[in-house]
Amino acid sequence: MAAGARDRDGTGRARNARPRDALGRPLPYGEPGEPRAPEGVVRTPAETLHEAQQLLDAGRPFHAHEVLEDAWKTGPDDERDLWRGLAQLAVGLTHAARGNTTGAATLLTRGARSLGTADAAAARHGIDGPGLVRWAARLGAAAAGGTPMDLTPPRLRR
Template identity: 35%
Template sequence: MSGCTGTLHPQAREGLRHFNAGEYFDAHEALEHAWNAEEGEAKNLYRGILQVAVTYLHIRRGNYNGAVKVYERSRKWLDGLPAICKGVDVEGLRRDVEKVMEAIQRLGPERIGEFDPALLKPVKWEKKQIYTCDRCGSEMYEKNCKVICPNCGNRFDCSDLNLYFD
């Protein structure tokens, strides 16, 4: 899936920071901005994580039916993605939310208040350094200590990037 290469949208990175801090409403807001700004197939990644955040928010608020409904929606977006997308461990997220939902379904709507919040795991993601091409302004990516602009082909290696100024 070509939309899974490269780096996360800045609002998606912000959303993941909120998600991993347990701030699920704020995660939803930031991820919604990323989802609306995305042009490629990575839209599904942002939508899926956003839906997991809303699922967790429903669980925290004791809304069993809302959690189940939104979880099913999240599967629509996450199930078609590869194990890693834009540096996000999608497979790990799918496993984690599956465990959460198994626990919720065992408890049922009457006992959702007994849910163990320790099951709400952070999303694992690779925090890539982002470079901007000095020729054309495009986002550049690093691979094997080489930074290449996908737009104009401008190249740097690690020795060019490790400059320090006093």
């Protein structure tokens, strides 16, 4: 791809087609990368949670974030904080795994704040909102304090 050129989809929207590693970092064009979740897929909440959990457990939090982001963008308005919060937690874990402690602490804090306002939506889908907020607080505090971080992914559902 020529310098300054942008990847575009069939409708002309900018899309980054560069391959990515397991943590979502762009690789050079032509390099083998991790399979990416297609964007804009409408899934049921159960499908979203199942797929995101599988990706988290496989050490692919960036890709889990993409799945959760689809739910955030396509879900009902009264669940936006829930899906945004979960997506932000996945990005926070991504930053932690990449060694970006500042980004990890920031996104984990934002995710926990969003989840803190989504108790009813979380309960509807069997999501352990309070447990995820505690997990984010622990990981965020470790990231902010420069102490070793436990990168074990959280359980999204009870």
